[in-house]
Amino acid sequence: xxxxxxxxxxxxxxxxxxxxxxxxxxxxxxxxxxxxxxxxxxxxxxxxxxxxxxxxxxxxxxxxxxxxxxxxxxxxxxxxxxxxxxxxxxxxxxxxxxxxxxxxxxxxxxxxxxxxxxxxxxxxxxxxxxxxxxxxxxxxxxxxxxxxxxxxxxxxxxxxxxxxxxxxxxx
Numbered sequence: 001x002x003x004x005x006x007x008x009x010x011x012x013x014x015x016x017x018x019x020x021x022x023x024x025x026x027x028x029x030x031x032x033x034x035x036x037x038x039x040x041x042x043x044x045x046x047x048x049x050x051x052x053x054x055x056x057x058x059x060x061x062x063x064x065x066x067x068x069x070x071x072x073x074x075x076x077x078x079x080x081x082x083x084x085x086x087x088x089x090x091x092x093x094x095x096x097x098x099x100x101x102x103x104x105x106x107x108x109x110x111x112x113x114x115x116x117x118x119x120x121x122x123x124x125x126x127x128x129x130x131x132x133x134x135x136x137x138x139x140x141x142x143x144x145x146x147x148x149x150x151x152x153x154x155x156x157x158x159x160x161x162x163x164x165x166x167x168x169x170x171x
Contacts, residue, residue, distance in 0.1 A: 004089045004090065005089070005090055005091060005092055007088075007091050007092060007093065007094055007096075007097040008088050008089040008090055008091050008097060010094075010097050010098075010101070011088040011091065011096075011097035011098065011100050011101035011104070012085060012088065012089075012101065012104075013101070014097070014098060014101030014102065014105065015081075015085070015100075015101045015102075015104035015105035015108065016105065017101075017105065018101065018102060018104075018105025018106055018108075018109060018138070018139070018142045019105050019108045019109045019112070021138055022105070022106070022109030022110075022137065022138040022139040022142070023109060023112060025137070025138050026109075026113065026121045026123075026137065026138075029049065029051075029121065029123050030121060033049070035049055035050075035051040035123055036051050038051070039051055040125070046126055046128040046129045047124075047125070047126055048125040048126075048127075048128065049123050049124070049125065050123060050125035050127075050135050051121070051122075051123055052121075052122040052123070052125075052135040053117070053119040053120070053121065053122075054119055054120040054121075054122045054135075055070065055118065055119040055120075056073075067118075070114060070118055070119075073114060074111050074114045074115055077107045077108070077110065077111040077114070078107075078108075078111055080103075080107055081104045081107045081108050081111070084100050084103060084104045084107075085104060087100065088100040088101065088104075093153060093157070095149055095152065095153040095156065096150070096153045098146075098149060099146045099147070099148075099149035099150040099152075099153055100146065100150070101146070102142040102143065102145055102146030102149065103142070103143050103146035103147060103150070104146075105139070105142050106138075106139040106140065106141070106142035106143035106146065107139070107143065108139075109137075109138065109139030109142070110137075110139045110140070110143075113139075120137065120139075121137060122134075122135045122136050122137045122140070123135065123137060124136050124137060124138075124141070
């Protein structure tokens with residue numbers, strides 16, 4: 001099969017949807033709500049909107065205080081997104097397509113911020129719950145969910161391969 005599968009196209013479309021949603025929410029946070037001026041806004045219970053400019057990768061890991069690191073992280077994110085796009089094109093596994101679409105979209109959403117602002121706009125704050133101290137955004141959420149789904153897909157695929165091998169050995 002040389003072309004893109006329907007599921008591959010779905011994965012790419014989901015990535016585009018994540019980018020649009022992430023950037024739309026960030027535009028509202030930055031300009032509509034003007035969160036950089038407000039700093040923190042209580043929404044409901046332990047859920048706050050808190051403006052954090054994250055120069056690192058997801059959840060503040062690997063801080064990029066220098067421009068060289070910023071551009072290296074941007075280039076790495078773009079490379080990962082391109083590799084995932086190539087990888088997902090021919091998939092026949094729905095869960096894999098969704099997972100890769102989420103990771104790609106999240107990576108591109110955050111790289112747009114890194115290029116535009118020099119840091120990623122984070123604002124979802126549930127740190128008052130006590131066990132999750134990070135402030136994050138829509139793109140980070142998509143990446144995290146996508147990675148969990150990738151792991152689940154790998155486990156399912158391994159299980160199918162073991163079952164096929166067992167059935168083949170029994171025959």
